[in-house]
Amino acid sequence: MSQEPIESVRYLFSSDDGPSAEFDVHRMHLVEALDTPFELMLELVTSDVEAATDEFLGAACTVEITRGERTRFVYGICDRVDYLGASDEQLLVNIRVVPAFALMAHEVRSRIFQDMSVLDIVAAVLGDGLGVYGRTSDPGGSSRGTAVRDYCVQYRESDFDFVARLLEEEGISYHFVHDDAKGHEVLTFAYENADYPDIANVDGSSLVPIVPVTNDLHDVESLVGLDWRRLTTSTATKHMDFDWKAPSAPLFSEATGEDERGRIRRVYRHDQRRFIEDDGVDRATEHRDAMTVAGKVARGSGNVITFLPGSVFELERHQRADLEGKYVITRVEHRGSCPEVLHSNRDRPVDNRQRYMNTFSCVPMAATLRPLRQRPKPRAYGPETATVVGSEEIHVDEHGRIKVQFHWEEDAKRDETSSCWVRVRQNWAGSGWGFQFIPRQGMEVVVEFLGGNPDRPLVNGCVYNGDNAYPYGMPGEKTKSAIKSHSVGGDGFNEIRFEDASGSEEFFVHAQKDMNTVVLNNQTLDVGVDRTITIHANLKDAITKNKTIEVGGDHTETIEGNMKLSVTKNQSVKVTQDVSETISGKRTTAISKTAKLNVTLASDEFVGLKKSVKVGGLYSEQVGASRSITAVGAMSFTAGLSGKLQCARNIMVKAQKELQLVGDTDVGMKSGKKMAINAGDDFGIKGDKKGSIELTDEVVLKCGDASLTMKKDGTIVLKGKDVTVQGSGKIAVKADGDVKVSGSKVSAN
The missing domain is CATH 2.40.50.230 (Gp5 N-terminal domain)
Structure with missing residues (x-):
């Protein structure tokens, strides 16, 4: 033990923009922790009983905690003032001093950040929130929080909670460095234990011994004791998420671990994904580390004024050698008092042991410090x-x-x-x-x-809203239901509409331009009454197989232009009753092969002016009963080669005046049995050259009572009343047999 104990602690309070009166510190209570704003409670005393203590509110305050030549500064903003009243010619007031960061809890916002990293988002929020108080932040050298988030929402959340939550999500711790050069507290980030500085004892080292009693008489600051706590915690984590871009691929990450007995206690979390690209494994590891760090915690008390969260000290002289080594401080609670500043305590002895004492928590330097996610993410339930x-x-x-x-x-x-x-x-x-x-x-x-x-x-x-109304006005059109679109860049629309008013039911379809319907199998259309189709341009039906149209009543088609019907194979038209066809202009029928017309009863054909029938090959016509052809004018039959007129029974060719049979070469008439040529008047047979009448059995030429009969045996009989044989030249009568001339009188020249 040194003969020169450490000096006692002195406190100095100041506030440049607070009350003008001078205040002394009577009591001090400071609580600091990693990832938590500190809270400094001060009981101040002044001889100015009229001091305007309300002016403390919002003022920047500074407390200097000094031991010898070392001073530890605490900077902050007063956010609470308790007026305690005057006693013994002194005014007492309690104030609370917090970092400017804590005051950002009073700024609640809902806003969106896009395509920014957490560090960029935090810098933007802190720049506004801390700048009002002349404060700054230091991101340090953290590699975390640099990944860009595509979308991040601050929703009904204070600026303080928003920043703290983002840092927790990224595994970034924060603490406050009270910078004398800047004259204010600096919000400082840390990700690795190596980011934390060593404390400085009165001898300049980071060594802190344990001195169980009268440690205020020792030559360095020391600890009264240090307790070691082990706690059962979770040892592993698993995170499960869903990626809608790859829904069939499970998206999970996990960090394994077990306790000294080989047991695993795992925490399962799901739906934590926030980014398009998420570093899930790192987050699972950070989650596990944040939970397991609480399993090995040391707690102690001492008088080291430079103990603060985010600082490192080295423990020595512990009864358990395995506990000696470096520790990172996570929480410190400082208590101090200056009883001598009260008039009522002027004559009382001062106990330096009460002037300053702290209690603290720390973890081994080897432990991985990560902030535990304490701040819940705001939720927006409901639409x-x-x-x-x-x-x-x-x-x-x-x-x-x-x-x-x-x-x-x-x-x-x-x-x-x-x-x-x-x-x-x-x-x-x-x-x-x-x-x-x-x-x-x-x-x-x-x-x-x-x-x-x-x-x-x-x-x-x-x-729908005030700008976007229903397609049909309410409540007048309340029976209508519709799907109605709007043409992009135009005023047109497509629509499917239902009208459900009783007696006026309707299904309505509107296509602003084209309407295409594809049916891969059958389509059935059943119309109970009438159907009307109006096509303002063209209609085309393409049927790859058969088409059947059944009309129960009449069928009327009106074509103002041309009509063309093309049948690749056969066409059959069946009419149970009559067919009436009226053609105002011409009609042309072209048949590549045969044509057949079958009329069960009668067929009437009327041609007003001219009719021409032209057959490239044979022409055959068969009439089951009679056939009559009447030509009002002339009638002509022309055959390029032979012509034949044949009847099963009788045939009659009759002319009202003259009937001629003319052959440019020969004219022949033949009858299977009888043939008769009758003339009502004169009858003549004429040939320019030779003529021949030949019969097999007998031929008779008869005129009245005169006749000429020739038989096949050669007999010729000429009968008449008077018979004259006259020749302009000679007449010779020659017979192989007898020549007999008989009469009542025979004369010879």
Whole structure:
């Protein structure tokens, strides 16, 4: 033990923008911890009983804790003042001093950060929140928090809670460095234990011995004692998430571990994903480390004024040698008093042991310090609405996601940067099939958040509002239900509408331009009454197989232009009753092969002017009964080769005047049995050259009572009343047999 004990602690209070009166510190109580704003409670005394103590509120305050030549500063802002009243010509007041960071708890916002890292987001928030108080922050050399988050929401959350939560999520610890050069506390970040500085004892080293009693008489600051606590904790973590871009691939990460007995106690978390690319393994490890660090904690008390969270000391002279070594301080509670500043204590002896004492918690330097996630993420349960925004009417990405503007955002931009890409719920969503309705700019959509997480919005539907009214006015058109779209860049629309008013039911379809229907199998259309189709341009039916049309009543077709019917194979038309066909102009029928017309009863054909029938080959006509051809004018039959007129029984060729049979070469008439040629008047047979009449049995030429009969045996009989044989030349009568001339009188010249 040194003959020169350490000096006692002195306290000095100052506030440049507080009350003008001078105040002394009567009592001091300071609580500091990693990842927590410190709280300094001061009981101050002044001889100015009229001092304006309310001026402390919001004022920057400084407490200097001095031992010898070493001074530890505590800077902060007064956020509470308790006026205790005057006694013994002194005014007593209690004030609370906190870091400016803690005052950011009074700033509550809802806002969105996009495509920024956590460190950038935190810097932006702290820049405004701390700058008001002239304070700064120091991100240190942390490698964490540099990954860019595509979307991060501060939702009904104070600036303080928002920053603290983000740091916890990234595994970044924070503490306060009271910088005398800057004259204020600096919010400082740390990720590795190596980021923490060593404390400085009165001898300049970081060694702190244990001195169980009268440690105020020792030559260095020391500890009264140090307790060692072991605690059962979780040893492993597993995180499970869902990646909608790869839904069939499980997205999980885990950090394993076990206790000294080989037992595993695992914490399972799910739906923690926040980024497009998430470093899940690191986060699972940080989660495990944050839980397990509480399993090995040392607690002690002493008089080292430079003990503060985020500092390192080296323990020596412990009864357990295995506990000696370096520790990182996680929490310190300082208590101090100066009883002599009260008039009532002037004559009382001072106990230096009461002037300063602290209790603290620490962990071995080898432990991995990570902040435990204490601040819950704000949740947004239940639906809310937002407005669709974008650079065009349908602003969408390759996944069908849209951008929205939330009504609660304070500094709304109302453009395509207002939110992240938000997925849209559809009634069906299969692989290349389902519903596809994309909300458009200006629509009010209903948004819900997966798991209540504001970072994970999902559009759940649309609602009408004062700007976007129903397609049909309410309540007058309340019986109508419709799906009605709007042409992009135009005023057109497509629509499917249902009218459910009793007696006026209707199913209505409107296609602004084209309407295409594809039926891979059968289609049945049943119309109870009438059907009207109006086509303002062309109609084309393409049927690869058969077509059947059944009309129960009349069928009327009116064609103002031309009609063309093309049948590749056969055409059959069956009419049970009559067919009437009227052609105002010409008619042309071209048949490549044969044609057949079958009329069961009668057939009447009327040609007003001229009819021409031309047959390239044979022409055959068969009439089951009689046939009559009447030509009012001339009638001509012409055959390029032979011609034949044949009847099973009788045939008659009759002319009212003259009948001629003319052959350019020969004319022949033949009868299977009898042949008769009758003339009502004269009859003549004439030939320019030779003539021949030949019969097999007998031929008779008869005129009245005169006749000439020739038989096949050669007999010729000429009968008449008077017979004259006259020749302009000679007449010779020659017979192989007898010549007999007989008469009542025979004369010879």
